[in-house]
Amino acid sequence: MREVPLSEAVGLVLGHDLTQVVPGQFKGVRFGRGHIIEEADLPVLRAMGKEHLFVWELEAGFVHEQEAASRTAAGLAGDGLIAEGPEEGKVTLRAAYDGLLQVDADAVRALNGRGQLLVVTRPDRMGVHQGDRVAAVKCVPLAVPEAAVKSALSQGPLLRVQAFDRLRVALLTTGQEVYSGRVADAFRPRVEAKLQPFGAHIVRHAILPDDRSMIATAIAQATADPEVDLILVTGGMSVDPDDRTPGAIQDSGAQLVCHGTPVLPGSMAIVARHGQKPVLGLPACVIADPVTVFDLLLPRVLAGEIPTADQVAAMGVGGLLEWLVLEEGASPWRWNA
Secondary structure: OEEEEHHHOOOOEEOOOEEEEEOOOEEEEEEOOOOEOOOOHHHHHHHOOOOEEEEOOOOOOEEEHHHHHHHHHHHHEOOOEEEEEEEOOEEEEEEOOOEEEEEOHHHHHHHHOOOOEEEEEOOOOEEEOOOOEEEEEEEOOOEEEHHHHHHHHOOOOOEEEEEOOOOEEEEEEEOHHHHOOOOOOOHHHHHHHHHHHHOOEEEEEEEEOOOHHHHHHHHHHHHHOOOOOEEEEEOOOOOOOOOOHHHHHHHOOOEEEEEOOOOEOOOOOEEEEEOOEEEEEEOOHHHHOOOOHHHHHHHHHHOOOOOOHHHHHHOOOOOEHHHOOOOOOOOOOOOOO
8 A cells, every 4th residue: 555645645545444433423434445535535534634545555465454354254263153344454253143152262362462463252162142243353454464364364263153052951959958848949940040041941850869879870860861961960069978969970970070160159060971961060159149150161061062171170260250240130141241
C-alpha cells in the first residue's frame, strides 16, 4: 500500500477499512477496503481526523489483512465452527452447535507469540451454545508476508467444538440417612438442574445405603447398561472410615483416575472410567454451592471426554471458583461465557 495526502486520494482505492466513532451514536466501518475515494468523502474523512490515506498497492509476496485473516481462520478452525467476516482484518468463529470447545492451547500460544496473526479464544474445555462467539482471528498489520500465513496454516486446525452426546445418565445417591427416608434426597434435583441445559437426563436412579458391596454392584450394573452413558455417584466422598463410596467405585471394576481434584469447591470429587464410560463421584458441595468442580467436569464428560490425571491436575490454575457468581436462574454452564 502507498500513503497519499487526502487531497490526492480522489479516484484511488482505499487499502483498508476505516472506522468511525461517534460517541453514543455509532462505532463501525465508515469506509471499507476497496472503496473508491470520491470528492464528497473528503469532508467526512477530515472530520475523522484523516489527512493521509493508505491506498491499495500491495507489494509482491504480501497478503492483505482481510485475506490473511480469512485464510488463517479457515485453516485453524476444525469441526463445529462457522466463520463470520472478515471485518477490519478480523474473522469471528461461532459454534455451529452446542458442545465442548477444544483448543490446542500450546499451538495458539506459539502462533500469538509471532505477533502478526492473533488467535483469541474462550477457555479450553468449556461448554458453548450454538451461535456463541468462541474465537476470533485477527491480522495485526495491514498486510503480512505470505510466508506468515502459510506458517500459521501448517499447524492444521487448532480448535473445534465436540458435540454433546453422552446424555443418558445414571444417578446413584448414597447415604444411610437418605436410604432410610430420614432425609430427602437433595442431590437429584440439583443434578437434574445441571443436566437440563445440555439436554441430558437421568434414565436410571437408585438410592443406596452406606454399604460398599451394594454401591459397587449398582455401579457395575449401571456401567453394563447400554442405555447409560454416564454414571454419577453422590455422597460419602471423603477419606473418613465410614465413607464407602470411593472403595465401592474401585470394587465395581472402574479404573480410578483420581480421588481429589485441585478445585474448590469440589476437592474431594472422584474421576474414574469404566471402559469408555465416565464415572464421577460428587461430594456434598454440589448441593451447597452454585458453581463447583462438577460444572468444570460435566461439559467434558457429556462430550465423551474423560479427563486424564494430568488434565485434572492442570485444573488447579483457575480452580478457585469462589470468585464466580451464578445469577439466579442462569444456566449452570454459562458462567464461563
